[in-house]
Amino acid sequence: MRVQPVTRFESSRERALELFADQGFGQVSLRQLASHMGVSTGTLYTHVAGKEELLFEALEEHYEQLLILVGRCARPGPTIQPTQRLSRMVGMAYRQCPSRFLLACRERHCLRPGHRTRIDSLRRRIADGLRTSLVGDEVDELAGEILLNLIEHLPVWLAGQGLPAGEQTSMIETLLQGCLQGLRHQPQQ
Known part of the structure; x- marks a missing residue:
């Protein structure tokens, strides 16, 4: 099989x-x-219809990647807890493509309605996956949204604090675990 040149x-x-x-x-x-x-x-x-399409494709890839990460974290592991696994994967994903995290936080509103609908659908799937795999089905749907927002914003915020990569990952894990603990103990409304 021949590999196509980039x-x-x-x-x-x-x-x-x-x-x-x-x-x-x-x-x-x-x-x-x-x-x-x-x-x-x-x-x-010749490659994209405009800059909005370029932004959409990048955000779609970003959220599809996050969906894959959440799926991997849901699988039981022999030695590492799902929160640790997720924190490490999110930290690594951020280091590989920091601009995608920043664009997801800041520029998602620039998408056309059809593209925004696709991104919102991916975000809902990620939030549902986070809620069911890390918190449990018994909590409110808002729990998944809260976790997704933390995953989206924490790497961007922590990078701005000048922390080394390992400390960023550790801080993401600590903050996610604290959030999870709080969400698990929230009374149902």
């Missing part, structure tokens, strides 16, 4: 996301985006 567009896509994260999605023009990626505006249009 195109210039594919190899520079993460740079485009970093530009969005750095300057803000609404502040980046298509011309500026193409220049930053090292492609022409025409080449950019």
Whole structure:
């Protein structure tokens, strides 16, 4: 089987996301985006319909990856607790693609309604997975949303505090465990 070579567009896509994260999605023009990626505006249009589609594809991949992580954490492990596993995986995912976490926190509202609906659907699936695998079905659905928001925002916030990667992961674990403990002891409404 022959492996397809990576195109210039594919190899520079993460740079485009970093530009969005750095300057803000609404502040980046298509011309500026193409220049930053090292492609022409025409080449950019052969790969995506516009910058919003590029943002949507990145966020969709981000949330699909989080959904996979939550699924892996739900499986029983011999030595590591689900919260530890999730914290480590979230920390590693953040270190690989910090701009995606930042864009998910800040720029999700820039998507068109159809794209936002797809992202919201993925977020609901992740929240449900978090609630059932980490807290239990007996708690309110809001518990999953709370956990998802922590997973989305904690890596971004902790990176801004200048903590080394290992301390960030440890802090994510500590805060998630504290949240989980509180959610498990919440009375049903």
